[in-house]
Amino acid sequence: MTSSARPGGRTAAVRDAVLSATADLLVEAGLGGIELTAVADRAGVGKSTVYRRWRTVPALVADLLVDMAETSLPRANTGTLRGDLLANAVLVRRTLSDRRQGRLFKAIIAAAACDPQTAQALAGFYTARLAEFAPIVTEGIARGEAPRGTDAAEVIRYISAPLYYQFLTTTRSLTVSDAERAVDAAMAAVTAGVFVRS
Amino acid sequence: MTSSARPGGRTAAVRDAVLSATADLLVEAGLGGIELTAVADRAGVGKSTVYRRWRTVPALVADLLVDMAETSLPRANTGTLRGDLLANAVLVRRTLSDRRQGRLFKAIIAAAACDPQTAQALAGFYTARLAEFAPIVTEGIARGEAPRGTDAAEVIRYISAPLYYQFLTTTRSLTVSDAERAVDAAMAAVTAGVFVRS
Numbered sequence: 115m116t117s118s119a120r121p122g123g124r125t126a127a128v129r130d131a132v133l134s135a136t137a138d139l140l141v142e143a144g145l146g147g148i149e150l151t152a153v154a155d156r157a158g159v160g161k162s163t164v165y166r167r168w169r170t171v172p173a174l175v176a177d178l179l180v181d182m183a184e185t186s187l188p189r190a191n192t193g194t195l196r197g198d199l200l201a202n203a204v205l206v207r208r209t210l211s212d213r214r215q216g217r218l219f220k221a222i223i224a225a226a227a228c229d230p231q232t233a234q235a236l237a238g239f240y241t242a243r244l245a246e247f248a249p250i251v252t253e254g255i256a257r258g259e260a261p262r263g264t265d266a267a268e269v270i271r272y273i274s275a276p277l278y279y280q281f282l283t284t285t286r287s288l289t290v291s292d293a294e295r296a297v298d299a300a301m302a303a304v305t306a307g308v309f310v311r312s
Numbered sequence: 313m314t315s316s317a318r319p320g321g322r323t324a325a326v327r328d329a330v331l332s333a334t335a336d337l338l339v340e341a342g343l344g345g346i347e348l349t350a351v352a353d354r355a356g357v358g359k360s361t362v363y364r365r366w367r368t369v370p371a372l373v374a375d376l377l378v379d380m381a382e383t384s385l386p387r388a389n390t391g392t393l394r395g396d397l398l399a400n401a402v403l404v405r406r407t408l409s410d411r412r413q414g415r416l417f418k419a420i421i422a423a424a425a426c427d428p429q430t431a432q433a434l435a436g437f438y439t440a441r442l443a444e445f446a447p448i449v450t451e452g453i454a455r456g457e458a459p460r461g462t463d464a465a466e467v468i469r470y471i472s473a474p475l476y477y478q479f480l481t482t483t484r485s486l487t488v489s490d491a492e493r494a495v496d497a498a499m500a501a502v503t504a505g506v507f508v509r510s
Binding site for chain 1: 342343344418419421422423424425426431432434435438466469470472473474476477478480481482483493496497498500501503504506507
């Protein structure tokens with residue numbers, strides 16, 4: 115990653131290099147393969163800079179998740195609830211199926227399973243993504259495509275859930291049909307009023 | 313665990329002790345805390361026995377998953393599709409919410425994210441559980457509670473998916489309401505024919 119990739123000068127360039135190195139090492143070796151010294155080497159940054167700014171591996175992974183949330187793709191806007199949810203499901207499927215991104219998510223979810231600070235940071239990442247995607251549902255409600263009082267965030271979670279569950283507990287690849295089925299199932303539940311807050 | 317816990321004499325007693333120690337160490341320290349030597353010490357079994365019989369940590373975790381599948385609770389039989397699915401969802405919720413079981417599942421899913429042999433073994437565990445639970449749906453089809461051609465295994469996966477997704481990506485506790493919502497959503501999708509194989 116070059117320093118021209120993002121504005122902010124030298125500090126931002128150092129952060130880019132360090133977070134990029136962190137992601138590289140997580141992809142290549144998983145959580146066990148990551149140490150601040152190795153990250154500094156990979157990033158071409160002084161060890162003292164990395165130790166002073168991030169202090170621990172969980173803090174580094176937490177900052178990577180902040181960066182991932184900030185640089186994630188925006189929601190689609192197709193004009194229909196179903197179309198927007200399908201675009202979201204296809205994006206989730208593409209992310210998890212991508213060799214690099216898939217490994218990165220697996221490594222971070224594994225890290226979150228073992229470490230409370232990483233679990234908090236991962237929850238923060240999904241909260242940020244929900245804030246991006248929930249308006250898909252609130253706009254659908256306004257257009258009369260979903261019952262009033264439908265819990266927008268819960269609908270978005272129900273789109274991701276079967277895709278993540280398959281990704282994490284099976285060795286089957288995720289297909290576009292899997293993404294479509296997730297949307298069909300969530301839409302049936304939306305229509306039946308399952309997500310209306312009581 | 314005492315040797316009277318399961319039939320099979322000394323060999324079975326050694327396996328029980330070793331797998332119980334493996335689970336203990338995974339719960340206490342996660343995947344990073346587990347080594348064959350520590351397992352042997354904890355189990356009160358000779359190191360050479362553990363090395364000869366299991367050889368590697370992934371092989372040990374794989375055997376633990378075989379044992380977990382064999383000793384898991386059977387499905388409920390309430391007489392209705394909805395009742396059986398709800399009993400299943402409540403069981404999943406209870407398992408993931410249990411302090412020991414929840415940590416064990418997190419540690420194993422984390423291990424599977426980093427290691428292909430563990431991923432295979434975890435997929436085998438869920439295949440065994442699906443074989444136990446899928447008849448809930450085929451019996452529901454026979455009673456006219458679900459459309460013919462409904463993919464039984466997929467319905468069961470859709471019950472677990474939102475519970476596992478919340479468990480793995482948020483810091484929110486799983487409630488009985490969460491289990492009920494998973495059933496309501498899956499039932500709406502079943503009724504709408506979403507899981508009918510094309």
